[in-house]
Amino acid sequence: MQAFQVRAPLDYTITEVEVPQAAPGEVLVRVAYAGICGSDMHIIHGDNAFVRFPRITGHEFAGTVEALGEGVEGLSIGDRVCIDPVVNCGECYPCRIGRPNVCTALEVIGVHRNGGFEExxxxPAANAHLLPESVGLDAAALVEPYTIAAxxxxxxxxxxxxxxLIFGAGVIGLTILQMARALGIEDITVADVIDERLSTARELGATRTFNGSEEDIEAAIQALTGGEGIPLIADAACVPALLPQMLRIASPAGRIGLLGFNPNPxxxxxxxxxxxxxxLVGSRLNNRKFPEVIDLMASGxxxxxxxxxxxxxLTEMPGAIDMLDHHPEKARKVLIQIGS
Structure with missing residues (x-):
């Protein structure tokens, strides 16, 4: 079967691999769609400290259960599922207090183990979430980025x-925008430096947008709020140099959510x-948010x-990588169709 494999930084190819066998407690999923994420790009560039090469990447995907490993209950062959990439031990301190997404032995499908860019x-059966009929497999492949927002x-x-206030109107910024609206947040400002992304943010319901390369965002926010500042700031730009500005823009008792893995101080x-x-709160992956997001998708x-x-x-994925590297302004979410 075909797979997209990263053999080393900047060394990737479409290759033939063997069909795996479902181990006890696992299910074999025939992948229908998988999304390319910024994290996949970091792996390709060698900027992910957790990955071990060679690796079949892809942590945003959905498909159909094709085989059941020994002991699997609650799933059947033919079930339509999307996959939570967070694999935790269930025993360490974070797991014991209900924070499995920061498990001390955390593994992420598509990073620590092979992921969804293969047929x-x-x-693990516990990571496969059943889909309602109203959610297509293409949409279901995007449940995972919405769980980041949630x-x-x-x-x-x-x-x-x-x-x-959302800094960054890339895919994660846009998922935060949509999720915030779904949760009832009505006043949402989005800041970026690319006009095309800001236009998309307005189409998706942003109350207002600012281009940071043309406007003084700090002054604009102070004018908007009468000097009080913004209570919620989500950093989807993941640029460490922006933190001092966020601290100044934040209102008293404000909360700032940080998402970036940038190692620079x-x-x-x-x-x-x-x-x-x-x-200031860090947010990594998702803490059991798949059911919530699936319900919100099913409800429209x-x-x-x-x-x-x-x-x-899948055969055109190398070209998609090149586009995302050199012309990111031309793309939002790139969805790879692998099966049906």
């Missing part, structure tokens, strides 16, 4: 009437944090296909 893949918003603990002015009693409150700019077969 068939084994996954997780960071949950970590920020919004309350009714809170305003939200950020300047943190302790005075800004303490005088406002700010809360999320529109994942609005994010899709390209649908390509």
């Amino acid at each position: 068939r893949v084994n996954v 997780n960071v918003l949950d970590r920020m603990q919004p309350i009714p009437g809170d305003r939200l 950020s300047d943190l002015v302790q005075l800004e944090v303490i005088k406002k009693e700010l809360t 409150r999320l529109d994942p296909l609005a994010l899709v700019s390209h649908r390509l077969p």
Whole structure:
């Protein structure tokens, strides 16, 4: 069968691999669709410290159960499923307190073990979530990025009437925008430096947008809020140099959600944090958010296909990687069709 394999940084290819056999407690999934994520690009560039090569990447995918490993219950051959990539031990401190997404022995499908850019893949049965008929397999492949949005918003603990500022209008920023609207946040500002992305944000319901290369975002936010600042700030740009500005823009008692894995240090002015009693929260992957997102998709409150700019077969994935590397402004979510 065919798979997209990263053999080493900047060394990737479509290759033939053997069909895996479902181990006890696992299911074999025939993949229908998989989305290319920024994390996949980091693996390709050698910027992911967790990956071990060679690796079949892909952690956003959906498909059909083709075989059941010994002891699997609650799933049947032919079931339509999407896959939570978070594999945890269930025993360490984070797992014991209900935070499996930061398990000390965490494995991520598509990073630590082979992922969805192949025709068939084994996954733990517990990570396969059944899909309602109203959610297509193409949309279901995008459940995972919406769980990232759900997780960071949950970590920020919004309350009714809170305003939200999203730095970055890439795919994650847009999923945060849609998720926030689905959760009832009405006043949402999106900042970016690419006009095409800001236009998409407005189409998806942003209250207002700012281009940071043309406007003074800090001054604009202070004018908008009468100097009070913004209570919720989501960092989907993942640029460490933006943190000091976020601290200044945040209102007293504000919450800032950080998503980036950039290893470079950020300047943190302790005075800004303490005088406002700010809360800075990290958000990694998702903490059991798949059922919530699937329900929101089934109800029509999320529109994942609005994010899709390209649908390509697996054989064209190297070209998609090249496009995302050199012309990111031309793409939102690139969806790879692998099966049917």
